[in-house]
Amino acid sequence: MAKKNKITQGDSRSPHIIQLTTPRIFNIDIADFVNSVRNAISVDFSRRVRLYDLYEDILQDTHLESVIGKRKARLHSVPIRFKKKNGEFDEAMDEVIESPWFGQFIDDALDAKFWGFSLFQFDKGKDGFINYQLINRKHVDPIEKEILHTQYDYDGLPFDDFYNLLLVGKDRDLGLLAKVAPFVIYKRNSIGDWSQFSELFGMPIREYTYDASDNDARQRLLNDAKEQGAASVYIHPNDAGMNLIESGNKSGSVEVYDKLVDRCNAEISKCILGNTLSTESSENGTQALGTVQKEGEDDISESDRRYILNILNYEVTDIFSALGLNTSGGKFEFEKDEDEDKEKQMRIVQGLWQMGLPIPDDYLYEKFNVEKPQKSGTALKREEPDEGPAGEEDPLQDGQEGPQQNDPKVEEHPDGKDTTNKRSRSLFARLFQRWTDFFV
DSSP: OOOBSOOOEEOTTSOOSEEOOOOOOSSOOHHHHHHHHHHHHOSSSOOOHHHHHHHHHHTTOHHHHHHHHHHHHHHHTSOEEEEOTTSOBOHHHHHHHTSHHHHHHHHHHHHHHHHSEEEEEEEEOTTSOEEEEEOOGGGEETTTTEEOSSTTOSOOEEGGGBSSEEEEEOTTOOOTHHHHHHHHHHHHHHHHHHHHHHHHHSSOOEEEEEOTTOHHHHHHHHHHHHHTOSSOEEEEETTSOOOOOOOSOHHHHHHHHHHHHHHHHHHHHHHHHSOSTTTSOOTTOOHHHHHHHHHHHHHHHHHHHHHHHHHIIIIIHHHHHHTTOOOTTOEEEEOOOHHHHHHHHHHHHHHHHHTTOOBOHHHHHHHTTOOOOSSOOSOBOOOOOOOOSTTOOOTTGGGOOOOOSSOOOOOBOTTSOBSOSHHHHHHHHHHHHHHHHHHO
């Protein structure tokens, strides 16, 4: 069978290979989630339509959208480059990488971790530029590798009928959204109950009484109640009794709702970002704990970068070659953060210097891009500190800053070497302090 030109997606008003259907959103509960997961994980007949409608629904949650957006933003914070076989960057490929569709493709490829998979079809337009489309997931059977005309079809067209298709993800993976969906549902229901509680007990309740034999008075009270706002109203005859039983501890009830919402948000953050302190404030949070959780988030970002590079280098390069881009022998890579790299190198140099390793001055000036003065020694050597007044500690010990102003004059030997260690110590102190101030 000849391969079809393109997978078309649209409504029923014109013929398309995929006939789209409006997703069912809102009014979902845990029972809906359980049933949709059961349908999706069925070994004999897996269908994810209800599950993906539920995903569309929970993505309306602001906290979930925020943490997913943060994870994508960290992925985009480091530029991607294509390095040719000779080690040079490809300027032609840079134009492709900087195009809007490429950044959107990175987002959609990462979405495979949240949804379970993503299916792309790449094409080259009449203008000569590469583009792609994300195939609606409800119309894709990743297990049987088929494209479904309607979302409830049993059989479809095989992937082999179409060109330049790329399936990212695992065929039976339901994605991270399946793990966070219960917390979004619990939170939404809790907020709904909280809203109802506020409506009932947050405003004073108005009570109207009337003579049971005076129907006109009753009608006037009803009209007055409607005109005075939406607060709760009780209207009853004079001889009828009414008892209003309120919650014994309103503040405690509010705290129950509030804590449930916070707990759900924390679980969502841990699932998507690996921590909670980078998205929520905590009374018990410390700088050390924040640093540890930040390192965990960095590890997840590094894993995402490796994930994207595997897709680009092992799967997308062949498609680019088929579309006329030369990717032979080259590879995609993320650029290193030079500032962060230099900060790490500075700490390494400081440690080596404290261990007694001589470090050339010229190396420090060149490595850390510091302007070199007209007169300079030839090496930075670790020597024993000069003895100062009794009880005075070495200014470079225990993390203290070294001298930065009014440095002692340097006595130079005829062969160009320093006769004192004070200038060497001051040089390293100034370099280290300058970089420390920059990063802090």
